[in-house]
Amino acid sequence: MVLTARDIDRHMREIGTYVDWAETCDTFKxxxxxxxxxxxxxxxxxxxxNLREAHARGCNLxxxxxxxxCSHMDDEMTYDGDTCMQVKRVFLKETGMVVYRCHDAWDRFPGEGILDSWASFLGLTGEPINTGTFSKVVPIKEQRVVDLAHEIGRRVRRLGQQAVLTVGDQNKMVSKVAIGTGAITNPREFHRMGADVGIVTEIIWWRDARWALDMExxxxxxxxTVSEEPGMINLAGYLRRQFPGVKVEYVPTNCPFKVVTEKDEG
Structure with missing residues (x-):
């Protein structure tokens, strides 16, 4: 039996029973x-x-x-006039490559999805104290924030992030760490869930960081990107097991920025 791109979508719909498939962004692009x-x-x-790299590796899905x-549902037409979007559309048309988004189904997939993979990657494997749809609070050995930050920094360097940032008292002792997925790591939600420290990814600095400072x-x-890369690596492994006769390649995205500090004149 020949596997088609539609078969992959059908499989995701079967395992993603928690997804609202009438409203999801998980569609063909x-x-x-x-x-x-x-x-x-x-x-x-x-x-x-990444699309060019996939094509070079012989992948057509x-x-x-x-x-x-550039928009959540890929329907924001104002981006179409940008050169990068035009180049991308031409490339996709010329190659015939199929693009499928797997977001809602994989964020919450147990064990190997985005949230659980991030927790495992960070070594936060204890029984959660509290859980939300896209977040959880995990107990850790009591330690200073700076020591936890050093450990997180050590782990994320493997994915191209040179350093992590901290907000608040680095010497505060903490034992309940909150993590979440992607753009919705909300410090207020983490606090309500009982965390005393949060690992966040997308925050509004003037609001979220200052709120966290006021709340100590x-x-x-x-x-x-880094927080979700482990889950996507696991998705590649999952697909290899589910469809053993098909080549599956992982194309890394990695951290988009580099850290620049004061130039050493010495």
Whole structure:
């Protein structure tokens, strides 16, 4: 039996029983869903560089976690005039590559999805004290914020992030750490869940950081991409097991920024 891109979508719908499939962003973004799959590329985001890399590896189905055309539902037409979007659309048309978004189904998938993979990657494997739809609070050995930040920083360097940021008192002793997925790591929610420190990814600095300071709740700030890369690596592994006859390639996205400090004149 020939595997098509539509078969992958059908499988995700079967396992994603918690997804509102009438409203989800998990849809095809480019190409023909009936295309026979020659190879699957899995990546956090369908950037033009990642799409080209997937094509070079012989993959004609690209599974992305994040948008292809710069808006959550990929329907914000104001981006269409940008050169990068035009180049991407031309590339997809010329190659016939199929792009499928796997976001809502994989965020909450137990064990290997985005949230649980991030927890495992950070070594936060204890029984949760509290859980939300996209977040949880995990007990840790009591330690200073700065020591926890050093450990988180050590782990995320493997994914290209040179350093983490902290907000608040680095010497505060903490024992209940909150984590979440992507753009919705809300310090207020973490606080309500009983955490005394939060690992956040997307925050509004003037609001969230200052609120956390006033509440004396320290934060450790990690890049959004980095926090979800472990889950996408696990998605590639999951697809290899589910479809053993199909080539599955992982295309890393990694942290988009570099850290620059004061130049040493000595």
């Amino acid at each position: 480019a190409g023909d869903a009936s295309t026979p799959v020659e190879g699957i590329a899995v990546s956090w985001m369908s950037t033009i560089a 690209f599974i992305t976690h994040e948008p292809t055309f 709740m320290p934060l450790i700030v990690v890049d959004h």
